[in-house]
Amino acid sequence: MGDSDLLKGINLYLVGMMGAGKTTIGKILAAQLGYGFVDTDAVIEQLTQKSINQIFAEKGETTFRQIETKVLSEVCAYTRLAISTGGGIVLRRENWSYLHYGLIVWLDVPVEQLYSRLAEDNTRPLLQDPDPIGKLRSLLDERRSLYAEADLHITPHPQDTPNAIAAQVLEAIPSVLKAKVGSRE
Numbered sequence: 001m002g003d004s005d006l007l008k009g010i011n012l013y014l015v016g017m018m019g020a021g022k023t024t025i026g027k028i029l030a031a032q033l034g035y036g037f038v039d040t041d042a043v044i045e046q047l048t049q050k051s052i053n054q055i056f057a058e059k060g061e062t063t064f065r066q067i068e069t070k071v072l073s074e075v076c077a078y079t080r081l082a083i084s085t086g087g088g089i090v091l092r093r094e095n096w097s098y099l100h101y102g103l104i105v106w107l108d109v110p111v112e113q114l115y116s117r118l119a120e121d122n123t124r125p126l127l128q129d130p131d132p133i134g135k136l137r138s139l140l141d142e143r144r145s146l147y148a149e150a151d152l153h154i155t156p157h158p159q160d161t162p163n164a165i166a167a168q169v170l171e172a173i174p175s176v177l178k179a180k181v182g183s184r185e
């Protein structure tokens with residue numbers, strides 16, 4: 001059971017740039033909270049029977065974003081889930097109305113580290129760019145103020161393991177949960 005009552009059934013959403021560790025840490029958090037695990041990118045791939053790269057190439061980013069919103073709107077109706085989102089989930093205002101049903105955690109990882117993790121990975125269509133590090137920088141510049149709308153801002157040290165980062169999230173939850181519930185009263 002462990003920390004299973006920590007969030008009182010409220011969903012936990014991980015947001016942040018591609019490569020920030022949302023999928024990796026979301027799985028650990030789900031196990032530790034006794035929650036189910038959902039990755040919106042994986043759900044989109046299952047639903048469409050296409051890879052994210054294929055969806056971007058064949059249908060374009062706008063269609064991907066429409067599917068992403070639909071998936072989020074359906075997922076948020078469930079409880080007791082840790083949900084790793086796609087890096088661009090913060091872009092549509094409508095998505096925030098769904099995210100705010102849960103507790104939102106921003107994994108804020110420096111661009112250099114994102115790049116070193118993703119350099120060998122060709123599954124992120126937005127990084128198929130002649131200047132991937134410049135692209136990561138400009139995406140983060142566009143999105144930083146949106147990610148900052150999360151309830152909890154976690155800035156892991158470069159050497160922190162996924163388990164250590166998950167522990168930081170769990171440790172910080174009680175204080176932010178209080179603030180979040182308090183703000184609704």
Ligand SMILES: Nc1ncnc2c1ncn2[C@@H]1O[C@H](COP(=O)(O)OP(=O)(O)OP(=O)(O)O)[C@@H](O)[C@H]1O
Binds near residue numbers: 018019025118124
């Ligand atoms: N704390 C960490 N230390 C070292 N490597 C990590 C850490 N967290 C994640 N990684 C590695 O970085 C890569 C990207 O992680 P992950 O897929 O979890 O990111 P993501 O935020 O889900 O990205 P996306 O938005 O593209 O889905 C993976 O290879 C993962 O193993």
Ligand SMILES: O=C(O)C1=C[C@@H](O)[C@@H](O)[C@H](O)C1
Binds near residue numbers: 017018052085088123
């Ligand atoms: O940052 C982004 O816009 C993206 C991140 C990934 O999780 C995928 O959702 C897709 O590659 C787009």
Ligand SMILES: [Mg+2]
Binds near residue numbers: 022024039041084085
């Ligand atoms: Mg992911």
